[in-house]
Each structure stands twice: as C-alpha cells, then as structure tokens.
Amino acid sequence: MKDKTISIELIEPKVTELTINRIANDLNNHANYILINSQVILDIWEDATRLLQIFQKNNPDKTLLLHGLSLKEVNDIVPKMLDANIIGSGRVSEIANLIKTTNSYRKYSGVNKLS
Numbered sequence: 001m002k003d004k005t006i007s008i009e010l011i012e013p014k015v016t017e018l019t020i021n022r023i024a025n026d027l028n029n030h031a032n033y034i035l036i037n038s039q040v041i042l043d044i045w046e047d048a049t050r051l052l053q054i055f056q057k058n059n060p061d062k063t064l065l066l067h068g069l070s071l072k073e074v075n076d077i078v079p080k081m082l083d084a085n086i087i088g089s090g091r092v093s094e095i096a097n098l099i100k101t102t103n104s105y106r107k108y109s110g111v112n113k114l115s
Helices: 002-058 069-111
Strands: none
Touching: 002 069
C-alpha cells in the first residue's frame, strides 16, 4: 500500500500541472477566437454602417430600426460592445498567461516536490 501512495504522490503534481496548462491554453484559445471575431465583425459593421447611412439618406421617409433602435443608437452601441469584447478577451489571455507562468514557477521552484 505504501508503494502505491508514493506513486500517486509523484504522479499527482505532474497531472495537476498538465491540467492547469491545458485549462490555461483552452482559455487563451477561446479568448483569441473572441478577439479575432470581434475585430472582423467591427470591420464588417463599419462597412454595413456606410451602406445603412446611404439607405437612410435615400429613403428619408422610412424609419430604419435595428433591434428596435435607430441607426444612430446602434452605431453608438455596437462598436462599444465589440471594443468591450476585444478588451475582455485580452484580459482573459492575460489571466491564462499568468496561470501558466505561476504553474511554471511552481514546477521549477520545487513547490510540488516531496520534502
């Protein structure tokens, strides 16, 4: 029984280290998806806004509403929402990198080693 206990104690820190790194990498991957997609959607939105403004100018008798909001309101809101996604994904990446760095520090400082 003692041999099994020692084996588990030696393996457990390595498994934990790998699990933590996988979680951090997964967080980083998803943050990058959000970042890239938000940047692309922001570019698309800028193009769409120009087209919607032309439509609005050529059709002053029609009220253009997007999700119940005027074009001006949506044009104020959408870029801010996408910027918040970009900033938030950057923060998540920073946290994921901090987790990986902390995990590496623990590995090389001997925190996980048996005394």
